[in-house]
Amino acid sequence: MKPSRLMLFTAVALLAPMAPALTATAAPAGDAAPADAVARPQLALSDPGFENGGTGWTFGAGTGVGTGNRHGGVRFLYLDSGAGKTAKQTLVAPRNGSYDFSAWIGSAGTGGTYTVRVNGETVETVDLPQHPGYARYTISGVELRTGDVLEISFGSGSSWVNADDLMISPAAPADPEVTSSDPEVVEMFGWAKKKANSWVQLPGTVGPVNVDEYQTGGTGTAPYEAAYWAGYANRSAYYSRDMTHQLAGAHILGLDAENKTMLRSYASSATAEHKYFPVWALNFDAKTYLSIDYKSPDNFVREVPAVFELVEKAGQAYLWTGDKSYVDDPALWDFYRHSTEQFIDLHNSAKSNGKVKVAEGTGNGIFSCAASYNEQDGDGLAEAGDGIASQYQAYLAMATLARGKGDNALAKKYDRRAADLKAYYNKDWSGSGSGADMVRAYTTSGAPVTGWGKENSVFVPMKQIIEPGPRNDAYLDYIQAKELGPEGSPNIESTTYLPDMFFRNNRDDTAWTWMKKIYGQRETQHINSSQGPNGDYPEVSFSLVSQTVEGLMGIAPDAANHKVTTQSRLPSGMKWLQSADVPIGKSTITVRHDGATKSTLTNNARSGAFRWEARFKGVHQKITVNGVPQRVRTKKVDGVTYTYATPTVRAGATTVVKVSG
Numbered sequence: 001m002k003p004s005r006l007m008l009f010t011a012v013a014l015l016a017p018m019a020p021a022l023t024a025t026a027a028p029a030g031d032a033a034p035a036d037a038v039a040r041p042q043l044a045l046s047d048p049g050f051e052n053g054g055t056g057w058t059f060g061a062g063t064g065v066g067t068g069n070r071h072g073g074v075r076f077l078y079l080d081s082g083a084g085k086t087a088k089q090t091l092v093a094p095r096n097g098s099y100d101f102s103a104w105i106g107s108a109g110t111g112g113t114y115t116v117r118v119n120g121e122t123v124e125t126v127d128l129p130q131h132p133g134y135a136r137y138t139i140s141g142v143e144l145r146t147g148d149v150l151e152i153s154f155g156s157g158s159s160w161v162n163a164d165d166l167m168i169s170p171a172a173p174a175d176p177e178v179t180s181s182d183p184e185v186v187e188m189f190g191w192a193k194k195k196a197n198s199w200v201q202l203p204g205t206v207g208p209v210n211v212d213e214y215q216t217g218g219t220g221t222a223p224y225e226a227a228y229w230a231g232y233a234n235r236s237a238y239y240s241r242d243m244t245h246q247l248a249g250a251h252i253l254g255l256d257a258e259n260k261t262m263l264r265s266y267a268s269s270a271t272a273e274h275k276y277f278p279v280w281a282l283n284f285d286a287k288t289y290l291s292i293d294y295k296s297p298d299n300f301v302r303e304v305p306a307v308f309e310l311v312e313k314a315g316q317a318y319l320w321t322g323d324k325s326y327v328d329d330p331a332l333w334d335f336y337r338h339s340t341e342q343f344i345d346l347h348n349s350a351k352s353n354g355k356v357k358v359a360e361g362t363g364n365g366i367f368s369c370a371a372s373y374n375e376q377d378g379d380g381l382a383e384a385g386d387g388i389a390s391q392y393q394a395y396l397a398m399a400t401l402a403r404g405k406g407d408n409a410l411a412k413k414y415d416r417r418a419a420d421l422k423a424y425y426n427k428d429w430s431g432s433g434s435g436a437d438m439v440r441a442y443t444t445s446g447a448p449v450t451g452w453g454k455e456n457s458v459f460v461p462m463k464q465i466i467e468p469g470p471r472n473d474a475y476l477d478y479i480q481a482k483e484l485g486p487e488g489s490p491n492i493e494s495t496t497y498l499p500d501m502f503f504r505n506n507r508d509d510t511a512w513t514w515m516k517k518i519y520g521q522r523e524t525q526h527i528n529s530s531q532g533p534n535g536d537y538p539e540v541s542f543s544l545v546s547q548t549v550e551g552l553m554g555i556a557p558d559a560a561n562h563k564v565t566t567q568s569r570l571p572s573g574m575k576w577l578q579s580a581d582v583p584i585g586k587s588t589i590t591v592r593h594d595g596a597t598k599s600t601l602t603n604n605a606r607s608g609a610f611r612w613e614a615r616f617k618g619v620h621q622k623i624t625v626n627g628v629p630q631r632v633r634t635k636k637v638d639g640v641t642y643t644y645a646t647p648t649v650r651a652g653a654t655t656v657v658k659v660s661g
Contacts, residue, residue, distance in 0.1 A: 041094035042204045043144070045152070048166035050075040051217075056089055062156070063087040071104040071134045071164035072234065073216050079156040079163075081109065087163075088153035093144040098171035101152060102138040102198045104532070107131055109159030116142055117151040128157060133525065134164065136233075136536045138198040141171050168205070172197040174254030174583045178548060181575035188519045189548050195541035196246075197253055199229035201284050209283040211236035212292040213530075222285035225265075226257040229538045234530055237281040237290040240266055241373060242539050244309040245496065249542035251320045252549050254583055259317050260325070261286050266310050267335035276343035277302040277369070278310060278335075295367070303370045304347070304359050304387040305459065308394035311339050315397030318404055322559030322585040327405040340398050340414070344391070350382035350444050356417075356424045358383050359391055363444040372441065373455040381449070385440040386459035388429065392421050393463045404560055426467045430460075434474035452482045454489055455497070462501035468639025476505055491527045492518065492534040496543040503551035503569055506617070506640055512571035515547055549579050553593065554615070559585035565613040566601065567642070568593035584610075587651075602654040609650045614657035615642040621661025 046056025051073045054065040062080035064087075070076040079085045101116055105128060112128035116139045124139045144150060154163050178189040201207075203226045208218035212235045228250060230242035243266075247259050265286040266278040280301035281290035294300040314336065318326035326332060347359045347369070360382040361371030372384035395418035402411035430439040433450065440457050441449040457479055466472040479501070482488060489495045495518055502511035522535030531537060549555050552574075554567030564584060570577055570593055578592035587605030594600075599614045616623075620643040623630050630645050649655045 042202065043091075043093060043095070043097060043099065043150075043168055044205065045089060045091070045166055045168060049073050049164060050077050054087075056091075058088050058090070060084075060086045063154075069106070069162055071106075071162075073164075076162050076164040077154065079112070079154060079161040081159045082156055083111070085156035086153055088151055090149060090151045093146055093148040093150055096145050097143075099142050099144065099202075100138050100140045100169040100171055100194075100198050100200075101142060102136055102167045102169065103152075103154075103163050104134045104136050104165045105154075106134045106162045107157055107159065108161075109157050111157030112161040113153075113155035113157075114139070114163070115151075115153045115155065117153070118142065118144065119149050120151075128161065130159075133532065134162070135523075135532050136198070138194060140194050140197065167198070168202050169198055169200040170202050172200070172253040172255070174252065174581065174588070176252055176549070176582050176588075177580045178578065179580070180577040182573070182577070184516065184519075185548065185552070185574070185577065188515070188544060191519070191522070191535075192249075192541040192544035192548075193253065195535060196228075196249055196538070196545055199538045199541075200255060200258065201225075201227045201229075207284060208236050209285060209288050210291040212290070214292065219291065222283065222288065224284040225286035226261045227284050227286055228255060228258050228262075230262075230542075231281065231538070232528065232531060233536065233538075235281070235290060235292065237283050237293075238262055239281045240278060240306040240310060241303070242493070244306070244313045245539055246542035247313045248316060248320070248550055249545035251317065252545050252582060256317070256321055256323070260323070263310065263314050263317065264329070264331055267331050270307070270335050270338060270343075273297045274300075274302075275346050276338045277307060280306070280366075299367055301366045303366060303373055303375075304361050304384070305373050305390040305455075307339050307343055307359070308387070308390035311336050311394040312390065312397045315400045318401060318560065320557050320559060320584065322561075324404070324560075327401050333401075333405075336398055336401060340391075340394055340417075351442055351446050354424065354428065356421050358388055358421075358429075361387070371456075372453070373459075374453055377441075377453055377456065380443050381441045381456075382444040382446075383429075383442045385430075385453060385456040386463075387456075388421070388425060389459045389463035389465040392418055392425070392465045395421060422465055422467070425465050430466075434471045435478040438471075438475055438478070452487055454494060457482070458494075458497050458501055461505055462497060464504060464638060472505065472639075476502070476507065480510065492521065492537055493539045496539050499543070499547045499551055503547065503554075506569070508552075508569040509571045511547070511551060511569070512574075515544060515551075519544060549582055552577055553579050553582075553591055555579070555582060555589075555591060557584045561611075562608060563611045563613070564589060564601070565615060566591055566593075566599055567615040567617070568596045568599060570595060597660065598656065598658040600654060600656045601649055603649045603651055605651045607651050609648050611646060612649050612655065612657075613644055613646050615644045616659045617642060619643060620659035623657065623659045625657050626655060 050065045062085040065075050066078045107128045110130050114126040114137050116123045123142050126137050180186050201224045205224045206221050207224050209222050211218040230246050231239035250259050265282050270276050270278040279289045280293045344357045344359045348357045350360050362369045363380045371381040371387050373386050395414045399411040399414040439448045440453040498514040499511040523533050526534050552569050554569045556565040576594045580590040581588040590602040592600040601612050603610050623645050625645050625647045634643050643659050645657050647655050
């Protein structure tokens with residue numbers, strides 16, 4: 001995505017002035033919001049971006065609507081310096097609900113406040129720090145009953161306070177909790193959970209479409225579907241690259257309706273006219289292609305890895321939820337098949353790959369099909385490491401989805417394709433080099449490219465297409481050195497992939513170090529000056545949620561088959577870590593790791609059982625289940641040997657597995 005200068009002026013502009021009719025091309029609708037979310041009155045702020053001059057707001061002395069230091073659009077709320085100045089909006093809740101209220105706020109001094117009250121009682125007050133640049137503040141979990149009086153207010157401080165672009169989000173359906181011997185991971189997860197949910201759209205809200213840094217007012221309005229922000233906050237859309245990385249964190253917060261709506265909107269856009277490329281970004285109506293990135297059917301942003309990541313993440317969503325619509329929905333199924341069949345055939349001409357096929361870019365930039373997510377490096381490349389590695393994972397996801405559909409023959413076909421592609425990558429595509437000598441791309445003329453490629457380097461071990469062993473280890477060392485040096489990823493959203501990469505390669509201490517580094521930079525100004533702090537880039541919070549549960553806890557679900565695998569990835573010095581109420585299928589589990597030798601799982605369901613594979617790295621002499629000795633079994637997975645047990649954990653039960661020796 002290109003850098004942005006101005007920010008979205010409203011996410012809930014039910015009362016915003018109507019703009020011209022929609023002009024961008026629209027795809028078929030995704031899963032609609034629940035009918036009552038649209039038909040029944042929806043909670044909505046009046047003039048949340050102050051573009052109508054503050055309609056619906058009450059202004060005290062020394063407050064009002066100004067122009068100049070706005071966050072988005074043209075206007076903003078100002079409060080002059082000095083105590084006692086307030087501006088507020090009061091409204092009556094039209095229905096029961098639980099909500100998060102967010103606002104972009106800047107304050108030149110201390111003492112300012114952002115407050116939510118219900119029926120005159122203060123729910124929460126945020127004491128604003130001195131932070132002249134806009135940052136996003138959220139008051140979460142506000143419970144409202146029909147007829148309750150809600151008040152949102154801003155108070156002055158020792159210097160001016162500015163506010164803009166308020167947003168209402170439905171409270172997260174799931175509420176997992178993390179506890180630990182290490183207070184930092186508890187604080188980190190709590191922050192990430194709250195911040196991630198603040199980006200969720202309230203279905204049925206009417207908001208602008210085609211807002212970007214050049215069209216700050218957009219080109220019209222439309223009812224929003226169930227979706228969440230994935231990309232820059234100055235654009236009224238979600239992006240495929242961001243969304244795929246946020247999907248697991250979204251599920252952990254219970255945002256399964258949002259995940260499915262967004263995946264389905266991409267699936268619907270991957271038409272024959274687009275040569276089976278999904279569009280790069282869709283507006284929050286889940287229909288309209290974002291106009292800054294879509295000009296015509298042969299002139300729109302497209303990057304090869306996104307096609308395959310969408311398939312991979314659909315498979316991941318199926319494993320987390322067990323939702324049969326991921327294999328039964330014709331639009332989704334056609335997308336999977338087209339992406340792993342016709343799409344590859346249509347984009348495989350620049351370089352011969354023997355008996356396997358590798359999808360390629362044109363080498364002519366992102367509006368003509370880039371081979372890599374690394375847009376600075378994409379021109380001139382036909383094949384890139386992040387593309388081929390993502391294709392490998394898409395094949396594996398197709399095998400999973402095919403088994404879910406009951407087509408074992410098709411599943412075996414994709415398993416073979418994945419194995420063949422991996423063998424080809426390790427023998428021919430990337431040659432015999434390691435570290436800086438690893439081939440990480442090919443040009444349109446067929447020349448190999450080595451050295452540092454950011455995403456087209458990082459994705460290779462992250463997607464586990466390299467055979468485990470010394471070569472993979474050397475490449476991980478090389479990536480770590482590069483990321484820590486002056487050529488490291490300049491933007492936080494690229495850095496968020498590093499914990500995933502290191503966790504998947506059992507470098508737990510390094511992965512945790514990167515998580516702490518990312519969290520520690522949450523107040524640092526983003527490289528794009530209009531984005532606000534790094535922590536206000538949505539991918540940061542969503543990925544920290546998933547990296548805690550999938551990474552540190554090593555939870556890998558198979559909801560459709562009532563199975564779950566765990567592996568402690570606790571770093572040095574973290575004695576224990578527990579994740580409670582993690583949603584899998586239609587219920588939740590609670591998992592605790594004590595070091596690397598003891599794991600506990602509670603099945604929180606009222607009925608049904610989980611088959612739990614409790615893994616422990618290494619070969620151990622003894623293993624017990626609830627204190628009862630078991631036969632020691634070992635297996636090798638991705639080059640690592642594990643000792644494991646597979647107890648059945650019935651509804652309401654807690655099981656403890658422990659190894660020793």
